[in-house]
Amino acid sequence: AQSVTQLGSHVSVSEGALVLLRCNYSSSVPPYLFWYVQYPNQGLQLLLKYTTGATLVKGINGFEAEFKKSETSFHLTKPSAHMSDAAEYFCAVSDRDDKIIFGKGTRLHILP
């Protein structure tokens, strides 16, 4: 069975500082990995995904994530936080039957 663990339900960073949101996964098959962002009372927006190929994946809004198989991790980073980055972030894993399993989410707070 697949699972996702997001470390830290809340993360606070200062505006302009590095954003690091941690995600570890468990999967019995080579996984597809995702990061989604959710703003209040809205649906999900895909930030980036890893399916195959290059392990460093670049997404929208300056975010990127690196797939590290040896560490079973897919941490999300952004060099410089912006106030508009404040939102809920979900890491997710999928296998080839396309079911997406979501982590519990991390709320990112940006401090002025």
Next chain:
Amino acid sequence: GAVVSQHPSWVICKSGTSVKIECRSLDFQATTMFWYRQFPKQSLMLMATSNEGSKATYEQGVEKDKFLINHASLTLSTLTVTSAHPEDSSFYICSARVPGGGLQSYNEQFFGPGTRLTVL
């Protein structure tokens, strides 16, 4: 990117009534749609997988007689919450899978904006 809509965006109903939520893929045909529910400050939990022209596949613990899913066309899936109760109050989100690809590729899912259901 592909667009998925949901209607209504929010609904308030009385306990015991039924509520229907629509999920539409606006610019592509989706053979498969997924329904999720999200409780406040929690993650999304997959409820069921809806395949066009066939019965939905429900996740363990989801009552299929309470949450009726119909996927009558390639662009529309509906979720009906029957005899709704306050504990059914939640944020319901659908996604639609873009067809194509193959065994070695990933068919991306696109998410709707969600429907907030409040049962009084």
